[in-house]
Amino acid sequence: MFTVLVVDDEMNVRLPVCRTLSRFEGVAEVLDASNGSEAIELLKERQIHLVITDIRMPAIDGLELAEYVRQHSPMTDVYVLTGHAEFDYAMKAMQHQVAAYLLKPLSKEKLHEVYSEAYGKYRHRMESQQVHAIRSRALLEKRMHDLLHGVPVPTFDEGLIPAYETIRLVSFSTKDLRTLGEASVRYFIRECAHESFSRLGTAAVCLEERLITVVLFSGKETREAWEQQVQEASRWMEDKLRIEVKTGYGGCTRDISDLGLMYIRSMTSLGFTEVTRKETGASFPPIIKALLSYIHTSYANESANLSDFAQQYQANANYLSNLFHQETGMTYTQYLTQYRLTEAKRWLRETNLKIYEVCEKVGYKDPAYFSRIFKTFIGVAPGDYRSAEHT
Numbered sequence: 001m002f003t004v005l006v007v008d009d010e011m012n013v014r015l016p017v018c019r020t021l022s023r024f025e026g027v028a029e030v031l032d033a034s035n036g037s038e039a040i041e042l043l044k045e046r047q048i049h050l051v052i053t054d055i056r057m058p059a060i061d062g063l064e065l066a067e068y069v070r071q072h073s074p075m076t077d078v079y080v081l082t083g084h085a086e087f088d089y090a091m092k093a094m095q096h097q098v099a100a101y102l103l104k105p106l107s108k109e110k111l112h113e114v115y116s117e118a119y120g121k122y123r124h125r126m127e128s129q130q131v132h133a134i135r136s137r138a139l140l141e142k143r144m145h146d147l148l149h150g151v152p153v154p155t156f157d158e159g160l161i162p163a164y165e166t167i168r169l170v171s172f173s174t175k176d177l178r179t180l181g182e183a184s185v186r187y188f189i190r191e192c193a194h195e196s197f198s199r200l201g202t203a204a205v206c207l208e209e210r211l212i213t214v215v216l217f218s219g220k221e222t223r224e225a226w227e228q229q230v231q232e233a234s235r236w237m238e239d240k241l242r243i244e245v246k247t248g249y250g251g252c253t254r255d256i257s258d259l260g261l262m263y264i265r266s267m268t269s270l271g272f273t274e275v276t277r278k279e280t281g282a283s284f285p286p287i288i289k290a291l292l293s294y295i296h297t298s299y300a301n302e303s304a305n306l307s308d309f310a311q312q313y314q315a316n317a318n319y320l321s322n323l324f325h326q327e328t329g330m331t332y333t334q335y336l337t338q339y340r341l342t343e344a345k346r347w348l349r350e351t352n353l354k355i356y357e358v359c360e361k362v363g364y365k366d367p368a369y370f371s372r373i374f375k376t377f378i379g380v381a382p383g384d385y386r387s388a389e390h391t
Contacts, residue, residue, distance in 0.1 A: 001028040002122055003046060004115070007039045007053035007065065008032075008081065013104075017052065020108055026119050036060025040068055044310075047318035048076055050118040055082045055101075066098045073319050075125070077118040081106060287315065288327045292335075299340050300363050306332045340364070341377055348386040355382050 008014040033039040055062040077099045298304040310317040340362040347358045356367040364370040
């Protein structure tokens with residue numbers, strides 16, 4: 001949604017510009033302000049893509065407004081309006097990195113030219129984000145394929161699965177892989193799983209509503225050797241892919257159709273953005289690093305919200321929300337919820353705290369609501385999760 005803000009203390013200048021802009025293709029909303037102070041309040045509340053401002057206004061003038069936008073909303077284009085007598089003064093706008101300075105009176109043709117330039121850059125950013133998302137999905141597919149090829153599983157030549165042998169389990173939640181889409185999940189099963197395991201040994205892949213479970217078999221190791229190898233693989237996955245790995249050991253069956261009754265249901269959290277960033281070598285902008293740190297240190301506070309953080313940093317909350325989603329692939333609320341539930345699982349695994357105490361530890365006040373959220377995202381109730389972890 002492309003939003004424009006027109007700032008001028010003269011109403012007879014401001015309103016005609018607003019009316020003209022509202023007729024241009026692609027404009028979703030045109031806002032106006034009579035001075036820089038009003039404009040800053042709007043910038044704090046809304047995501048604005050284009051600002052057209054007069055250079056001389058009472059209180060906060062156009063150059064001060066441009067500097068505020070540069071610091072707090074750098075993706076917003078600023079065009080400064082000036083008269084001939086103020087031309088030398090307008091040259092100072094260059095140091096504030098404004099898109100351009102425009103001479104009054106502003107013709108409809110020039111206004112359309114300004115709008116087209118700003119809107120074109122906006123469309124380009126949106127298209128680039130879509131391309132980035134597609135590339136990220138392709139990168140994740142490749143990473144999953146490489147991961148499965150790199151799992152240290154010895155070959156197994158026998159046609160039937162011998163009884164009382166080792167089962168290897170690596171589970172990926174389709175909920176956590178939802179960014180891939182159904183077609184990519186099927187690609188993962190068809191191209192990654194079966195192709196990889198035809199080389200590695202006997203295997204089965206179970207696809208359910210919530211889980212993709214890859215089941216690997218080996219009959220040539222002791223339990224101790226297997227556990228050591230699985231732990232090494234688990235540590236590698238957790239380090240490289242930010243995946244929480246659940247492993248299990250048990251007896252096998254001669255009939256693959258019985259596997260559905262045997263495998264361990266393990267919910268994992270796949271850090272999609274962390275995977276892509278490690279692969280591309282990218283890094284978060286400082287403001288996003290600060291926001292992530294805020295989440296990691298304040299998640300136990302029920303009021304850990306984006307607005308408070310934005311106010312502390314004097315940033316536009318809407319702009320920050322969009323930037324966070326662009327950089328991490330998740331909304332602020334999604335990331336906060338995921339982090340809280342990851343910590344909740346840790347408390348459930350490692351302590352004997354009661355459910356309501358764990359609830360409070362991770363920023364929820366209502367145990368019933370916490371349990372609903374936990375079951376929705378993890379697949380089981382908190383008590384059942386703890387029981388499964390301790391068996």
